[in-house]
Amino acid sequence: MPPPATGLFVDLEFPACVSSLLGRGNTPLTPLCDRITWLRPQEICPSPHLFPENRKDAIGKQGILGDCWFICACSALQKSPSLLHQVFPADQCTWEDQGYTGCFVCRFWRFGRWVEVTIDDRLPCLGHKLCFSHCQDQGAFWLPLLEKAYAKLHGCYEALWAGQVVDALVDLTGGLVERWSLEFAEESFREEMLSRMLDLKDRCAMSCSVLHSKEGSRDLGQFHAFTITDIQHGFTKDGQPLLLFRIHNPWGRSCWEGSWGKSGNKWALMDQTESSRFLSQIQDGEFWVDKEEFFREFNEVAVAFPVIKTDHVQSIWTGSVLSHTQQIYGSWIKGQNAGGSRNNSSFSNNPKYWLRVRKQSEVYLILMQISPRGEIGTSNNMSSRKLQREGSYSMVPIAVGLHLWKVEKRRFNLQKTILTTPVAGTSSHSYDRQLHLRCKLSPGYHLLIPSTFLRDTEGDFLLRVLSIGPITLREITSNPPLEWASNDMMPGTWETQELKGQWKKSNSAGGSRNFPSYHLNPAIPFCVPTNSQLVKFTLRQHNLENSCHAIGFHVYLVPTDGSLSPFSQVPCASCIPHSHSLEVSQICDLAPGQYIVVPSTYLPDQECTFSIFISTLTERKPIQSEETLGQILKEVSVISLMK
Template identity: 65%
Template sequence: MLPTSSGLFVDPEFPASVSSLICGAGTPLSILCDRITWLRPQEIIASPRLFPLNARDGLGKQGILGDCWFICACSALQKCEKLLRQVFPVGQCLWTDPGYTGKFTCRFWRFGFWVEVTIDDRLPCLGHKLCFSHCQDQGSFWLPLLEKAYAKLHGCYESLWAGQVADALVDLTGGLVERWAFGAGEEHVRREMFNKMLELKERCAMTCSVLHYREGAKELGEFHAFTITDIQNVVAKDGQELLMLRVHNPWGRCCWDGSWSKSGHGWDIFSPKVVSNLQSKMQEGEFWVEKSEFIQDFDELTMAFPVNEKGQILNIWSGLPLISTQEVYGSWVKGQSAGGSRNNVSFPDNPKFWLRVKEQCQVYLTLNQRPLHGTGATQNKDSLYAIGLHVWKVEKRKFNLTKTLSSPPVVGTSSHSYERQFHLYCELSPGYHLLVPSTFLRDTEADFLLRVLSTGHVTLSEIVPPRSMAPASEDVTQRSWDIQTLQGSWKKGKNAGGSRNFPSYHLNPSLPFSVPKECQLVKVTLLQQCQEDKCHAIGFHVYSVSRDKQKSPLSGEPSASCVPHSHSQEVSQVCVLSPGKYLLVPSTYLPEQECGFTVTIATKVDRKPIESQETLGRFLQEVKKEISIIFFFVCVLVFILHLKFEFSFLTVNIDLNVQVVLWGLRH
């Protein structure tokens, strides 16, 4: 990353070019690429600023990019200063600062970690105006800068075309998100839901979506997201209390033609003072709607959990902080741990975890899957799998896996879902609980993150299956194995790239080795050189090296893997590999973790044992054989003599006893 001659930062990883705009998703954006120019904020407006003076002026407006889902999720940052500072770190150089560099850094929560994304402030424009997202106050640039960082995270702006509000909320908060579909559920559940929204309106981001076309609400659009900016209980002229919701359309224009539009008849039930008070608070693109009509014309409501000053996520139902967070990474691996749903006899093969609950507490169990591709326009059912999670209460000392899994779970997903993250809520009593995450189809390979957030103290640990070992007859110490030992280390700022979840993965050491024609079985062992109580989570992948030298082996899928990463001094894997050249890439799970390591690669070669040509060795073998034969005959001779002695002694005793009996008869 190099500064320009003018001293302003230019990001070579996300250049001001077509490659940063589109990446082949086939959206309408490609038509306008040639007309888009890139300008810095001070080239767009005389006095740019990061945030508006009035928070309401920071409402997002959507441009020509179909990312309403992301813009609506950004309202979470306007509700919580702590979250805003988490995503936008303080102390960045602004346009009015003497040391202004044109560089900004944002953070996003991705698969368990806050990832920093650095960009320059050149923004896409049409006709000298921002063509993507912008704030109601067009002199404020926090939203277009955040949008650019999010686009860089996903590869290009086009990747943000269409997506889930819930996914963006998780990326911006690192927390939990509740979703309600209005087509399901009982009335008392809806009533409780709206009461909770009214209670938390100042602290939580709330959005709603239209997922299906409706005859009477065509102006709302289809597959479109909105932000809920206010909720109020309003008293009508007859004393009836109605729940009113103020909704903002990121298109920035009025699109509502229902009973509560500006000229709608719904306002007639309120006094002129109430009407004036509600309508005076509307900004461009906002409208009011009453609860019953809201449920009728919208399909879904999404709400992020609030966060307190300590950064703890709060249970939206009880208000209690989730003080304990436990997490563990895992993988479904074909042929090993991808057992599928409970419909499959292989369900017990899935990864399994112990959750020890130390006190009665409220628990949220979340399951995240790592998509194969990006989000937005590139994320579909090809990149997300149907996943589920089930929990059983067990007596650990009397634990029987087959019996446990055949019984009803304490809590579980009613059906597997194509979600990047979902959660289960339950209240658990003290003791051990068995957690089994699964995909719907068996042999589905994917990585996942299992998180447990609770109001009490809990511990989460993986139930490690027996380590895969080579058959006893194929001991790697025998001459039929060729053993290669390699030394290496991970060093901060150099080659400690972390796991495949991180863009720095390619920095890890790459150790070449070959598999000969007469070999198929390879055992790889990775040993980290550290104290047992200071182990990093380690693992490795094996990549095939193709003849095409321009193609990086790491760009393809591994030929073999030892995952998930394990907090062990040593991990190993027996692999079946075709003859050829390979790269072994050992890694810690997190980047920037230093440690030395030793890799042992044992390749089994199917060749006949070579007879020794040394006469001394042969002589010793023959002597050993002769001694064994002599020893055998000596043992047999001793045994025969022993039997003869016993027989003679028995004969003497019989003769003596007969003489005694005869003497008695005579007398």
């Protein structure tokens, strides 16, 4: 084998050492680490290449890492060349190119955005052979490189030891995935499911899993995922129809000795030509099962929605393109808006959103919980600190739910509305990282409330809406009473200050309260006079609408004796969750005193200038001008800070 070239890229953020293999060290990978070496592809085989000439040879094998769930999800990339190039960008220099550097870039969809992960091509090996994933064609390296990038995203290889196929499919497609339970499924549902699978088998990634072994079928293992590579109709000698599923085991070897195994007894039901046709199609690790065996042996199916060339998701139920997308980040914070499920009287305190549907549409409402210590990927390169914080070891899922009500008009009674039956809602709160509701919604306004099952459970989330028709999604930023709809409804005079500031990286862009750098944010003082009733805050970022940061603010009371920092207190008012909007506002009922307002972006180090308007409603009668202006004059003072 030729020696590796010198001067190749070395990834210092994900080094070729034990720290990139192990996290907690509580898996069977631990005792093997001392024997693992890191080699570049040209040290492993004489002529490495990214992709095999024969598409079937790209199918993945698992190796000694327990990441069958990820290997199965990678079948989505084999179904769609455009999606493959989205995740594994084309035109990267390889070992056959003169400009080869040993550096590769992969992309993953993380919490609402595509993020890039850069790696070198040193891969874990045992005895000069890849010890983790590899392709049927062992000279093709796209899969082990993608697996390494995914391991870096999670902090280490061991973090991939167990997971959900649906989560990996979302990370690889940025779309929707449905999970269908096969246990106790009614016959009508099974038939509808089979119809969908037959229609989608050439366009969608489909996986089936065994969650617990059944008596007499231990061949398939437990907590193991498989790829459905094909579904075909067949016929017996006497013309009886058959439906056979071709299943691939990521172990790369057959594990099934059932009736349709290679030496199974049911092949005799077919004539030789028909049976030879089926048997000639299977590769290493593949086997056939019929419909009855499929429903008996497997516990659930995962189906990824097709992603078409325009990067839009296509409905698996109607074939319609979900061409309209909106998303908002949010948080449940203890003592503020973590109201719990509908079992709690505090349910109405949860984050609330207006969803306006412009025309009758098929709509998908998606709630994705984000790791409590995770990062929302916004930059092209992710530091090792961020990668570690985003790791699956820090992900402690919480039970979440989502409910939707149709309202006839914007001004409504919140408490009465949430006591009625929702138009759509989760039947139970789920620990899934992502859940969704499929709805057919009529034009008008809808109230959308995501919640945790237990009150005061904290967490971050991403709320997405995909629709075939135009929609508008925005958060309800005003606290009850919701009847505070406009300034004109409140008698008195509004006195407004405009204050300008800037979030500057490593200086005044501290991010949200989730980050230790929060105290770096601008702290803007203001006073609530004794004759004041209400204070309205409006935060406006000076940014383009399509590149908005998620913004929000907190208001703190300044202690009269100066003994405590305002940051050490619980905010007395907040405009959260942070919203990707040009402007957010909140009306607060504050007692007279000295305060500071702290505007922030959700993530640290996001730079932008901003203006914040502080309007105080006083009980003074409005000043009437003798001139024929026809409107109330408002006193406005402009103050410029922190230029």
